[in-house]
Amino acid sequence: MRTPLVAIEGLTVDFGHGPQSSRAVDGITLEIAAGEALGVVGESGSGKSVTWLAALGLLPAKAQIRGSVRLDGRELIGAPQRHLEAVRGKRIAMIFQDPSSCLNPVHRIGWQLGEALRLHRGLDRRAADAEALRLLDQVGIADARRRLGDYPHQLSGGLNQRVMIAMALAGQPDLLIADEPTTALDATIQAQILDLLRSVRRDTGMAMVLISHDLGVVAENVDRVAVMYAGRLVEEAPGAALFSRPCHPYTQGLLAALPELAGGRRRLVAIPGTVPEPGSVPTGCRFAPRCPVADSGCATEAPPIQAFDRQHRSICHRRIDPGFSVWTLPKAAE
Amino acid sequence: MTPLLEAVDLHRHYAVRTGRNPFSAKALLRAVDGVSFRIQPGRTLGLVGESGCGKSTTGKLALGLIPPSAGEIRCESEPMPAAGTAAWRTLRRRLQMVYQDPLGALDRRLPIGEQIAEPLVIHEQAKPAERRERALSVMEAVGLQRHLLTRYPHELSGGQRQRVVLARALITEPRLLVCDEPISALDVSIQAQVVNLLLDLQERLDIAYLFISHDLRVVRQVSHEVAVMYLGRIVERGEAENVLAEPAHPYTRALVSAIPTVGSKRERILLGGDPPSPANVPPGCSFHTRCPFATAQCRSEIPTLQPLADGRDVACHRVHETPLRLVA
Known part of the structure; x- marks a missing residue:
């Protein structure tokens, strides 16, 4: 097998010290091949964003990171700043949920794009200008020359996100980490941005990690999906398998809780309870308190990995047959 | 049947400066521009649209929180009294609001029991001793x-906070709840809990909802009827089942097709560009700048809501030409 582009192994992130510390990410192991699109799904507090911030060394100093993140076999955790700076933006780029707060409000779009191009590609001013124009064109911004002279507040949310994508592409990265890239956008604009990400990936062959709480967004845009819950990976599978034959009770619950557009007005299958607070996660399986099929073992012991086929694994005590939902009987209102 | 709440040709306009100069010309921002709807007792009207389409303003107009520039709100055939009057306050007991951000809508310094019982204090409803019991029962x-x-x-x-906000709205035993994006700030698994709760409460207490949301999937689950807004106007309204399953207006079609789904792949209508500013609404059909079917007529004449055979109303010049069913 080829070396993966990025290999995360046993990544653990703690915030704070001693008894007050809370574990945001607990032993994540994941790989991404070159050119692959991986979806990472989870609710708030699942550690889906922290994993990647830790990998790129973007967390504050109070975060203690253990484990390993390798890019083309080279370790990133604990790597010298100089090495990380050559990776960030250049090999691995990241875009975030709120584009307007990621752009500098006092500089023109053209200046900000130019900065990225000078930094990552070492272009001179003239070459950077031409390349900035080409990038805006690539991300589908009409009238690119005029837009280069605009400030972020003059652009709409959708246009700003396009500018962010253009900046991310400036370093010609091998991997784009898109952290909830469309959550702040309207439905029709979200469709535009997802379409753009697809076409950019088709043109450049770059790999992508799409982090989202929206299973629908992930389903349509990735090859493989990892589901996270309370800092741990609970299920990982190719997209088609995960959505048609989910094995982990949590994944099944998330899918069952999705409202559908077709059919009548109806109750939804709701997962009872709430996500555990970071400071008080259950021992054993973290989903056990909300799981309809949990037994006493689930509450005390860490769950094993159940492999269903080569690429489909679920981290669960119970071996639930793919496709058999543990949520079929809607429970009475709590 | 007398509708519980009826909006008749509601308008809400704001005068805004066109430039940053305080002496620059004023333009009229048409936040709500001729909206009519009816809500029957115990039923849900879903109001959908993208940011800036005027759906939240419509919600506030419905409760009389802001006065309309033109048009009126009728509650059980009676015109809505002016805000702040005693008659309005009495009416407001029966029309309550639930906001999007539960933390912002709650007072951080008050225990939630007091906050839930506060409407009783304001409306001088129950005796102090009773209030705690009433709070516990809505909780x-x-x-x-x-x-x-x-x-x-x-x-x-x-x-839980969203439940507190709901409990506080329910304690005066309202007939209508205006829910403005009540679950958008919640996680997926919690959203389903709150949606189920809203459905249960409606069944038990026979409350009507004006459910405002940008999330069509959620609107589908709770609404009997939906109205789709674009730039201050309703472009399509009808039975939720019909409108969302077979949208007729090109904008509704684009909205429905933009919903990311798990499973079945559908044809996607990608709209170009952003919605225009409500301060500068295009002439004719306001959607023509983004509509793939627009003709010369669309650019000059404003379409009005016309009934279709299945009982829905659509404001589109070309609705009879374009086939209703989307080819998958």
Whole structure:
């Protein structure tokens, strides 16, 4: 097998010290091949964003990171700043949920794009200008020359996100980490941005990690999906398998809780309870308190990995047959 | 049947400066521009649209929180009294509001029991001794445990806070709840809990909802009827089942096709560009700048809502030409 582009192994992130510390990410192991699109799904507090911030060394100093993140076999955790700076933006780029707060409000779009191009590609001013124009064109911004002279507040949310994508592409990265890239956008604009990400990936062959709480967004845009819950990976599978034959009770619950557009007005299958607070996660399986099929073992012991086929694994005590939902009987209102 | 609430040709306009100069010319921002709807007792009207389409303004107009520039709101055939009057305050007991951000809508320094009972104090409804009992009974109705009565908002989870906001709205036994994006700030698994709660409460208490949301999937689950807004106007309205399953207006079609789905792949209509500013609404059909079917007529004439055979109303010049069913 080829070396993966990025290999995360046993990544653990703690915030704070001693008894007050809370574990945001607990032993994540994941790989991404070159050119692959991986979806990472989870609710708030699942550690889906922290994993990647830790990998790129973007967390504050109070975060203690253990484990390993390798890019083309080279370790990133604990790597010298100089090495990380050559990776960030250049090999691995990241875009975030709120584009307007990621752009500098006092500089023109053209200046900000130019900065990225000078930094990552070492272009001179003239070459950077031409390349900035080409990038805006690539991300589908009409009238690119005029837009280069605009400030972020003059652009709409959708246009700003396009500018962010253009900046991310400036370093010609091998991997784009898109952290909830469309959550702040309207439905029709979200469709535009997802379409753009697809076409950019088709043109450049770059790999992508799409982090989202929206299973629908992930389903349509990735090859493989990892589901996270309370800092741990609970299920990982190719997209088609995960959505048609989910094995982990949590994944099944998330899918069952999705409202559908077709059919009548109806109750939804709701997962009872709430996500555990970071400071008080259950021992054993973290989903056990909300799981309809949990037994006493689930509450005390860490769950094993159940492999269903080569690429489909679920981290669960119970071996639930793919496709058999543990949520079929809607429970009475709590 | 007399509708519980009726909006008749509502307008809400704001004068805004066109430039940053305080002396620059004023333009009229048409936040709501001729909206009519009816809500029957115990039924849900879903109001959908993208940001800036005027759906929240419509919600505030419906409760009389802001006065309309033109048009009127009727509650059980009676015109809505002016805000601040005694008659309006009496009416407001029966029309309540639930906001999007539960933490912002709650007072951080008051235990939630007091906040839930506060509407009773304001409306001088129950005796002080009764208020605690009433608070406990609505808390039970929304699925909050008794011991939370003395807790503060920061001690609760997002889903619990939204239940508190709901309990507070329900304590005056309203006939209508205006829910403005009530679940958008919640996690997926919690959203389903709150949607189920809203459905249960409606069944038990026969409340009507004006459910405002940008999320069509959620609107589908709770609404009997939907109205789709674009730039201050309703472009399509009808039975939720019909409108969302077979949208007729090109904008509704684009909205429905933009919903990311798990499973079946559908044809996607990608709209170009952003919605225009409500301060500068295009002439004719306001959607023509983004509509793939627009003709010369669309650019000059404003379409009005016309009934279709299945009872829905659509404001589109070309609705009879374009086939209703989307080819998958």
